[in-house]
Amino acid sequence: MTKFFRLFTFLLLISVICFYPLTSVFADVDNDTTENDIVISISPKENLFDITNMKPGDWAPRTITVQNSGSKDFVYQMQLQNSGEKKLFNELLLEVKEGDKELYQGKLAGFKSFPGRKLSSGTEENLDITIRFPEHLGNDFQGLNSAFTFSFTAEGKDNTTVQVMTTGQVASVGPTSTGFSQPSTSTNIFFLILFGTILVASGIVLMIIRHYRRMKIAQ
Known part of the structure; x- marks a missing residue:
């Protein structure tokens, strides 16, 4: 036993x-199956914006793809956080669109989020994001830098959340001897041609008027 x-x-x-x-x-x-139920991914993953020498009137369009790579549907939102100097960041403008639908238009610093967007499992959508440098900004905005982070947060029906992030940075053009922008050679040539054309046209008009007056006197 x-x-x-x-x-x-x-x-x-x-x-x-x-x-x-x-x-x-x-x-x-x-x-693994449980962890992969909610999976959000973005492309590009890093440095959505990496802009140097930006000046008043310039704009930079970018497209980011948001994907649902998991097995369950989710609702996602995009947030924006400043991670650098405030002066330029507070003045830059932001536009966010999905196709023809405008999701946000206003100051970069004023963006908090847009209404949650549903993304089904295995699908994706493109967001068109544009940053604009306001035309009215003066020379005191030369040589400045701005850095920020875009956060994308997906939430499932069981309140499970997953977050991915990408970064952006904008640097304005440095100081020049003539101020914020310095006209290029081609621009100078254009204005010279335009000025010359105006002078020639004015001369022709004066000649016609003088000739017309002489004809009247002769009569």
Whole structure:
């Protein structure tokens, strides 16, 4: 009887050792499935904006793709946080569109979020994001930098949330001897041609008027 219990105990121990790894594998699979229920991904993942030498009147359009790579539908939102100097950040303008639908238009610093957008499992959508440098900004905005972070948060029906982020930075053009912007050579040539054309046209008009007056006097 004692030998039987010893044999039974030995067989039980062997069974536990053999089946434990298999049980762990199934447990890991279940955990992975649970973790992958809500999966949000974006493209590009880093540096959505990396702009240098921006000046008044310039704008920079970008497109970011938001994907639902998980097994469940979710609702996502986009937030924006300043991570650098405030002076330029507070003046830059932001536009966010999905196709022809405008989601936001206003100051970069004024953006908090847009209404949650539903994205079904296995689908994606493109957001068109444009940053504009206001035309009225003066020379005191030369040589400034702004850095910020876009956060995309997905939330499932069970309140599970997942977040991904991308960054952006904008630098204004540095100081020049003539102020914020310095006309290029081509611009100067254009104005010279325009001025010359106006002078020639004015001369022709004066000649016609003088000729017309002489004809009247002759009559």
